[in-house]
Amino acid sequence: MTPALYSRRRELGLLLTLAGIQFTHIVDFMIMMPLGPQLTRLFGISDAQFGLLVSSYTFAAGVSGLLAAGYIDRFDRKRLLLVLYGGFALATLACGLAPTFGSLMVARIAAGAFGGVLTALAHTIVADVVPFERRGRAAAVVMSAFSLATVAGVPGGLWLAAWAGWHMPFIAIALLCAVLALAAAWSLPALRHHLSGGASPSGVWRGMGEVLADANHRRAFLFSGLLMATGFTTIPYITLFTTSNAGLQDHQIPLLYLFGGIGSLLTARWVGRWTDRHGKVRVFGWLALAVLVPLLGIALGPAVWAWATDQPLAAPVPLLALVAVVVLSTAQFVVMSGRMIPGMAILASAADPVRRGTFMAFNGAVQSAAMGLAALVGGLIISRDDSGLLRHYWVASLLGCVASLASVWVAKGLKLHTQQSGPKPVAAQAKAP
Secondary structure, rough: OOOHHHHHHHHOOOHHHHHHHHHHHHHHOOOOOHHHHHHHHOOOHHHHHHHHHHHHHHHHHHHHHHOOOOHHHHHOHHHHHHHHHHHHHHHHHHHOOOOHHHHHHHHHHHHHHHHHHHHHHHHHHHHHHOOHHHHHHHHHHHHHHHHHHHHHHHHHHHHHHHHHHEEEEHHHHHHHHHHHHHHHHOOOOOOOHHHHHOOOOOOOHHHHHHHHHHHHHHHHHHHHHHHHHHOOOOOHHHHHHHHHOOOOOOHHHHHHHHHHHHHHHHHHHHHHHHHHHHHHHHHHHHHHOHHHHHHHHHHHHHHHHHHHHHHHHOOOOOOOHHHHHHHHHHHHHHHHHHHHHHHHHHHHHOOOHHHHHHHHHHHHHHHHHHHHHHHHHHHHHHHEOOOOEEEOOHHHHHHHHHHHHHHHHHHHHHOOOOOOOOOOOHHHHHHHO
């Protein structure tokens, strides 16, 4: 492929393809949770076994990301992406064809192992190809996959499951993967310039050690862990809290995801432009402070409403209270996903360009571990009383607020690299001697 592929038009095509790959990965992860009632009945498994089925995906992604740190910088990015995405598509297809709980567990572990590396590789390619001054907008395009998965992917998958059985969402994702793999083969240029950028030909463990030896990298990993911990002390339990304490009915829960996903989708490009215009660290700081409002608002809102109206907790909410819950949850979706745009741009820019792939693979493992640990801590803090109400949810939210404030402090101490490890854009190459 020639450097002409780095024109703005082809750059957009590449970003949309990467967003599509992220979309399939996110939907594949998220669709398992609402399928819980069907799967527990079908396989005769307990809630704890279903929880293991869901968490196995994240743990596998974390382990694979750690292992990938030893080889991700040793191959052409495009070729590696296509191989990993092919493995992910086959693992997802195996999920749809799994006849038993054991076989489904194995397929989920495989899908998580391939999917975890894909996320790191996608952000690495963005940092390799897109100039620093446009990296925020580029991250917004790729990160919009989460909003689209929330708005369209999960509801569409549930519709397929209701129409043709729980197998069909996974089969449909695998078919979409085949289409996107063809698009990636066409839109991605050969990305092997990092191989001649000064990387040491040393062994795998030495390469990983060189990444960890960089103090800026270690600070970036701390930032990454705090970035994920901010939300995952409460996100896994928000549906339980709003139904048990805020009085929402089961049929009202989709409103939270619908409006939250739409809000995130509509604001992502704006946040990306804002990030490039005002600075990645500055915009991240603003959003990290803004997220405190919905975090605490959702946690304390039901108690405040019950006190103001002299109504018991978990009483069916009137329209005004429902609107307030939807507004707060939408704000949390928008700001929580919005801060990931400058956050991921900061992380990609904090990496040494020569070792960026290894760094991002490590980062994927750090984020998976942080999500799991934060969810575990949140679960230990939150409990149910005899009446079925969730207690101490506000403590978990406060812990998320502390993590958000700490992430701002850590981000301000990071050194950001403005250069790319890939080839220069055409205009820049024309000026080169």
